[in-house]
Amino acid sequence: MGLLRNRAFCRELALMAGVLAAAAALACAVEGGGAGAWALGTGALSCALFWAFSARRHREIARLAEEVDEVLHGGRRIDFSDCREGDLAVLKNELAKMTAALAGANERLGREKQALADALADVSHQIRTPLTAIGLTVAAIEAARDDAERFRALRELEGLVERVGWLVTALLKLAKVDAGAIRVQASAVDAQRLVREALAPLEGALDLRGVAVETRVEPGATFTGDAAWSAEALGNVLKNCMEHTPSGGVVCVRAFEDAVAFRILVTDTGPGIAPEDLPHLFERFYRGAGSEGFGIGLSLARSLAAAQGGTLSAGNDPDTGGARFEFAFPKMVV
Known part of the structure; x- marks a missing residue:
């Protein structure tokens, strides 16, 4: 009896019954009682068929509504393997596409949420370590027995x-990269x-x-990119090489053009x-193992290179045995 609660169905059924009753009455008046009875029987059969087809459609829609509810609350996908030709099949197919898109978006959101949680945990750990060291150093300053010891602690x-x-500065830059807020001002670099600009902050x-x-x-080598962000990326690589090169060692920087790209090679x-x-x-x-850094500089350098259409790769130099980093900025990328 759920079908009778459908107002649209009841209106259509009442309209059909009224039209058929009027047709039967007209046939009876014009052709006699036999024609009227035949018209009335045909009308009753039509109403019964309409009821049967509507009931079947109602059941299909109800089943589809249940599947949609299960998708929304249970997470399962709509099974449209039993679909045939027709309006409901088209509707079910479109619903399947929509739920697949929603499931994909929900999965991406879950990954992003987990990545954010992991990043926050990493950031808190990275900041907590030097802050703990700062607290210990302050205590050492307070307990210093002479000016020389106090001066060493102050330098530390x-x-x-x-x-x-x-x-903190590197984390802010990474946040800009993640948010797509890095504005690359392309020009001849x-x-x-x-x-020179990449080495300047590291001279001391x-x-x-x-x-x-x-x-x-x-001499005269140039490429199209952002000078400031390129210097930032190169500076991070140079800083990494410096931190892993022992006293008396050498960091070598080569920059040149070839037929394909502008390249910067950094070895230590x-x-x-x-x-x-x-x-x-x-x-x-x-x-x-044994790293002094925070694990941010190289990631930031690669992201900044990628923002300009370039790449950053790493390996070991066969000549020096040390690390080897290569920036490549293809000439066709602006």
Whole structure:
């Protein structure tokens, strides 16, 4: 009796019955009682067939509604293997497409939510470590027995504060990359100027560590990109090489053009990249054994290169045995 609660069906049935009754009455008046009875019987049969077909359609729609409800609350997909030709088949097919799209969006949202949770956990861990060291250093300053000991602790504290500042700045830049807020202002980038700007912030640290830098830049070499973000990316790679090069070692920077791309090669004379670290080197927050960094710089460098249509790859240099990084900016990409 659920069909009788459908107002549209009741209206259509009443209209059909009224039309058929009027036709039967007209036939009876014109042709006599036999014709009227035949018209009335035909009308009753038509109403019965209409009822049967409508009941079947109602059951199909009810079953489809139940499947949609299960999809929304139970997570299962609509099975349209039993669909035939017809309006309901088309509707069911479209619903299947919609639920598949919603399921995909929900899955992506779940992955993004998990990635955000992992990133927050990593960030909190990365910040907590230097903050703990800062607290210990402050305690050491308070307990210092002479000015020399206090001065050493202050220098250590200064270095820790700089590391935290660099970490926060790098995290903000990564957030911009993730949000697509990096604006690349494409222009002709001079290779010699790029290398100078990337090395400038590291000069003091290089001197303190006793690491030399050799630069071999092809005169007049240029590429189309963003000078500021390119210097940031190259600087992060240089910083990584510096941190893994022992005192007396050398970091070499080569920049040149070939027929395909503008390339920057950075090599060092450190111990090289361990085979187990190589596949994960550009993963965010990944730190190899004995690493001093936070696992952010190389990930940021690759993201900045990619934002300009370039690539950043890593390996070990066969000549020096140290790490080898290569930027490539294809000439056809603007």
